[in-house]
Amino acid sequence: MMMNMFFYMGLVSLIVLTLNSKHLLLMLMSLEFLVVYIYFGLFIMMIYMNYEYYFGMIFLTMSVCEGTLGLSILVSLIRSYGNDYFQSFNILW
Template sequence: MMNLMMMIFFTFLLSCLLFTIKYNHILVTLMSLEIIMMSLMLMIYLQLLIMNMNYFLIYYLMMIVCEGILGLTLLILYIHYKGIDKINMLNLNLW
């Protein structure tokens, strides 16, 4: 059990590292965010399995699905209007 938890935590750390290093493309950042969320879901599942409260996992899965759908929708809209998915082409200065 502890070996599995350490492997999930290692996956979480690697995905956080991927998120901070490879931030040029929006699709890569979305994929690394999904890996982060899935590793957190596995950690939460292991803790909820001990407490016998697995029904809380459904709420978290709904949040993961909504976050993924929203991110992919924004990516499709951005590629449709700009034609490129690089973050450095994105103007974040709103003022």
């Protein structure tokens, strides 16, 4: 039961990432959900193998930095263009 829920959580995050590509904020939120999915899998693996949890803390630190960078890029693009539509950013293409 738990493994099915874990698999569906990752599948839903990938589907949301591919289908909701209109707004940059929704894409960033689905990426953060995917990072939580990866962290949960990493944590389960560390419990199962009796490893130390230091790598989990490093992973969380890097994911927080990634989220902060994405949010700052989102604020910068909204100030420049006035919206968060992903298709209106000509500088990215």
